[in-house]
Amino acid sequence: xxxxxxxxxxxxxxxxxxxxxxxxxxxxxxxxxxxxxxxxxxxxxxxxxxxxxxxxxxxxxxxxxxxxxxxxxxxxxxxxxxxxxxxxxxxxxxxxxxxxxxxxxxxxxxxxxxxxxxxxxxxxxxxxxxxxxxxxxxxxxxxxxxxxxxxxxxxxxxxxxxxxxxxxxxxxxxxxxxxxxxxxxxxxxxxxxxxxxxxxxxxxxxxxxxxxxxxxxxxxxxxxxxxxxxxxxxxxxxxxxxxxxxxxxxxxxxxxxxxxxxxxxx
Amino acid sequence: xxxxxxxxxxxxxxxxxxxxxxxxxxxxxxxxxxxxxxxxxxxxxxxxxxxxxxxxxxxxxxxxxxxxxxxxxxxxxxxxxxxxxxxxxxxxxxxxxxxxxxxxxxxxxxxxxxxxxxxxxxxxxxxxxxxxxxxxxxxxxxxxxxxxxxxxxxxxxxxxxxxxxxxxxxxxxxxxxxxxxxxxxxxxxxxxxxxxxxxxxxxxxxxxxxxxxxxxxxxxxxxxxxxxxxxxxxxxxxxxxxxxxxxxxxxxxxxxxxxxxxxxxxxxxxxxxxxxxxxxxxxxxxxxx
Ligand SMILES: Nc1ncnc2c1ncn2[C@@H]1O[C@H](COP(=O)(O)OP(=O)(O)OP(=O)(O)O)[C@@H](O)[C@H]1O
Ligand SMILES: [Mg+2]
Numbered sequence: 001x002x003x004x005x006x007x008x009x010x011x012x013x014x015x016x017x018x019x020x021x022x023x024x025x026x027x028x029x030x031x032x033x034x035x036x037x038x039x040x041x042x043x044x045x046x047x048x049x050x051x052x053x054x055x056x057x058x059x060x061x062x063x064x065x066x067x068x069x070x071x072x073x074x075x076x077x078x079x080x081x082x083x084x085x086x087x088x089x090x091x092x093x094x095x096x097x098x099x100x101x102x103x104x105x106x107x108x109x110x111x112x113x114x115x116x117x118x119x120x121x122x123x124x125x126x127x128x129x130x131x132x133x134x135x136x137x138x139x140x141x142x143x144x145x146x147x148x149x150x151x152x153x154x155x156x157x158x159x160x161x162x163x164x165x166x167x168x169x170x171x172x173x174x175x176x177x178x179x180x181x182x183x184x185x186x187x188x189x190x191x192x193x194x195x196x197x198x199x200x201x202x203x204x205x206x207x208x209x210x211x212x213x214x215x216x217x218x219x220x221x222x223x224x225x226x227x228x229x230x231x232x233x234x235x236x237x238x239x240x241x242x243x244x245x246x247x248x249x250x251x252x253x254x255x256x257x258x259x260x261x262x263x264x265x266x
Numbered sequence: 267x268x269x270x271x272x273x274x275x276x277x278x279x280x281x282x283x284x285x286x287x288x289x290x291x292x293x294x295x296x297x298x299x300x301x302x303x304x305x306x307x308x309x310x311x312x313x314x315x316x317x318x319x320x321x322x323x324x325x326x327x328x329x330x331x332x333x334x335x336x337x338x339x340x341x342x343x344x345x346x347x348x349x350x351x352x353x354x355x356x357x358x359x360x361x362x363x364x365x366x367x368x369x370x371x372x373x374x375x376x377x378x379x380x381x382x383x384x385x386x387x388x389x390x391x392x393x394x395x396x397x398x399x400x401x402x403x404x405x406x407x408x409x410x411x412x413x414x415x416x417x418x419x420x421x422x423x424x425x426x427x428x429x430x431x432x433x434x435x436x437x438x439x440x441x442x443x444x445x446x447x448x449x450x451x452x453x454x455x456x457x458x459x460x461x462x463x464x465x466x467x468x469x470x471x472x473x474x475x476x477x478x479x480x481x482x483x484x485x486x487x488x489x490x491x492x493x494x495x496x497x498x499x500x501x502x503x504x505x506x507x508x509x510x511x512x513x514x515x516x517x518x519x520x521x522x523x524x525x526x527x528x529x530x531x532x533x534x535x536x537x538x539x540x541x542x543x544x545x546x547x548x549x550x551x552x553x554x555x
């Protein structure tokens with residue numbers, strides 16, 4: 001049964017090119033630029049970090065990529081399919097199967113009135129899983145993988161700490177084996193020690209599952225730890241892009257130099 | 267005799283046309299909630315003003331009307347609504363299920379199989395099956411439009427996780443014609459299997475929430491469940507103490523001032539019919555006496 005649910009997830013043709021191709025993506029809020037002329041390719045298993053100061057357009061870009069906002073211009077091609085022009089039901093289906101979205105605030109990504117097991121099982125049920133025992137087993141397995149005791153499967157997220165809530169949100173997102181994960185400041189609201197543990201966990205999951213990730217962060221330490229490549233944004237535009245170490249150790253744009261040095265002083 | 271101070275069946279013709287359009291749309295798209303401009307009725311919302319408006323829009327002078335509340339023809343609510351239409355439409359009324367052409371009901375489907383040509387009108391308090399899971403109307407509409415029903419099973423999952431079984435026993439959600447998830451109104455889940463394949467037209471009216479939906483005759487209706495926790499149409503494990511029926515839905519009632527209990531058919535017409543045909547239950551008066 002679970003196989004039937006999961007088989008829906010893996011029906012697209014074998015992947016040989018980039019997983020995601022973005023061309024000239026532009027979003028305005030009235031006259032104000034949200035993000036402008038963003039283009040890049042993302043390969044399967046690749047982790048792309050998006051950094052930049054507050055208001056530089058990181059969240060706007062991420063929302064356009066994930067189909068939560070519709071861009072004014074540009075194309076987003078996922079596994080050969082244009083996700084900007086595709087019909088809403090198809091895009092939603094992608095959102096439940098191939099994609100995952102981890103919000104900064106777990107409250108935005110969890111159902112607070114539903115048990116941990118129900119939160120993790122929802123995506124499975126949304127794609128047709130109808131065997132209670134199998135759903136519960138998958139949920140229990142995933143709680144373990146994000147270091148939450150399976151004994152807490154029937155507890156509500158309210159009874160969890162901030163770090164546990166964030167790990168629950170990750171389990172809920174990864175249970176259907178997505179290929180591409182969007183994350184907006186996933187460690188944002190957490191204490192430093194809790195952050196470190198979460199980052200460790202994320203790194204392991206990304207590696208084991210071969211996930212492609214686009215992660216927005218203003219924390220360059222997080223970027224250095226997780227991202228293979230970085231894009232630096234300013235005023236809605238990408239002003240520098242490259243391998244993470246290159247960008248952080250040898251920044252070219254004056255703005256990136258400032259960004260890097262200001263962090264190094266902290 | 268109809269009271270000529272009112273238009274036939276109380277509502278004006280334009281309003282009835284508007285409601286009929288919503289009904290026809292509902293029949294054309296089974297299980298889909300059609301918005302309609304609900305009118306003030308001369309009774310409180312809790313009395314089923316949605317059902318009353320649907321009934322008013324369906325009635326013709328030749329109709330024979332039956333009204334039941336929890337299966338009974340003789341509760342205040344049922345008596346008042348029946349009297350309301352007897353007065354405003356002058357239609358004949360009956361308590362016999364097989365004599366009625368229109369049956370307005372609250373919380374039950376009659377035990378006797380309904381036939382082609384009959385209309386069953388349900389009073390609905392909350393038409394949206396997703397409401398308790400997703401309070402935003404804009405979002406529930408989108409979920410219906412996109413058939414995004416994972417949340418419905420989350421509710422059943424939570425039931426099993428908490429109670430060991432699907433504890434929902436009233437207003438048990440169904441999927442209609444493989445498309446829309448629908449709240450069948452607070453009928454006991456015992457009645458769910460009768461929703462599908464029924465020969466009569468089934469109309470659902472929610473007054474306060476301003477929604478009408480429908481099941482055309484012989485419609486496909488499936489109660490949601492899990493493979494390993496299948497839907498079960500349960501009832502109290504007793505026979506009716508008055509007529510002895512072992513297959514009808516039973517109410518548990520306090521029989522005397524010492525608090526002793528008895529079970530009897532919730533469908534009073536069905537029970538009376540069986541007794542008239544000579545069936546007897548454990549506490550049938552003849553035997554007690
Ligand atoms: N809903 C909105 N309506 C109008 N303007 C918006 C809206 N959301 C964002 N903006 C504007 O778009 C620009 C980019 O905002 P965005 O939220 O994408 O930045 P960000 O890089 O994610 O910032 P932060 O690090 O603070 O989260 C900003 O100028 C912002 O004020
Ligand atoms: Mg942001």
